[in-house]
Amino acid sequence: MKTLIAYFSWSNNTKTLVERINAGLNYDVVRIERATPYSSDYDTCAYVEAKAEVTSKTHPEIKKLDIDYSKYDRILLFFPIWWYTFPMPIATFFEGLKGYRGKVYVFANSYTHDPQYMVNSLRDLRSIDDQIDIHEGLFNKSVKEHLSFIESEER
Numbered sequence: 001m002k003t004l005i006a007y008f009s010w011s012n013n014t015k016t017l018v019e020r021i022n023a024g025l026n027y028d029v030v031r032i033e034r035a036t037p038y039s040s041d042y043d044t045c046a047y048v049e050a051k052a053e054v055t056s057k058t059h060p061e062i063k064k065l066d067i068d069y070s071k072y073d074r075i076l077l078f079f080p081i082w083w084y085t086f087p088m089p090i091a092t093f094f095e096g097l098k099g100y101r102g103k104v105y106v107f108a109n110s111y112t113h114d115p116q117y118m119v120n121s122l123r124d125l126r127s128i129d130d131q132i133d134i135h136e137g138l139f140n141k142s143v144k145e146h147l148s149f150i151e152s153e154e155r
Contacts, residue, residue, distance in 0.1 A: 001154050002071060007078035008032040008087050010045060014080050014109060020143045025150065027076070032093045035061040046082070053088040062092045074103040076137065076150065081110035081117040085124045094128050105153065107137035107146065115139060 005027050009015040015031070022029055038045040053060060069075070075097075079086045086108070097104070106125065108118050118139040125134055138149055 001073045003027045003074050003076060004067070004069070004072040005029045005076045005078065006032055006093060008089050008093075009078075009080065010038055010087070011042075011080075014078050017109060017143065017146075018078050021146045021150070024147065028072075030065055030067055032065070032079075032089050033063045034089045035063055050082045050087060054083040054085065057088075057091075059088055059091040059095060062089050065093070065096070069097060069100050069102070072102055074105060074153075075100075076105050076107060078107045078109075079121075081108050081112075081121070084117055085120045091124075091128055094125055094132070097132055098129060100132055103133045103135055105135045105137040105150075108139050110140060113140055 003025075005018055005022055007014050007018045007029070009018075009031070018029065038049050052058070077090070077093075079090050082088075104125075106118070106122060108121055110117055118136065122134060122136060125132075135153075138146055141149075
């Protein structure tokens with residue numbers, strides 16, 4: 001099974017999680033980045049830029065990803081929770097998957113443990129393209145739990 005890990009990370013917490021998970025898996029990895037980077041100042045990024053995008057449902061331009069998604073049976077999509085759902089560059093990435101016929105597993109992390117954030121993220125992704133086969137991954141789990149889940153889904 002050919003697998004791609006795609007992730008968004010502003011503070012590098014999600015990047016570190018992906019690196020630790022992928023150390024034993026060695027999947028192809030791509031980082032989703034906003035074309036115009038967010039401010040490096042947390043308050044500006046969170047309370048101005050990210051909040052405005054979520055409120056207006058703006059899907060910002062992302063850096064070009066030279067990926068042939070059809071080569072992959074599944075995509076593991078990792079992101080932090082921003083404003084009760086995924087960061088809006090994830091929406092832009094997801095729009096780029098139009099026509100993708102593999103499975104997309106969603107993994108989220110947050111400083112809070114409210115499972116509604118995963119529910120919101122799955123709902124919001126499906127509203128972008130309900131033809132993509134989306135599966136709930138894990139929310140706020142350890143590297144070991146992620147590895148166990150990912151490997152169990154390969155069978």
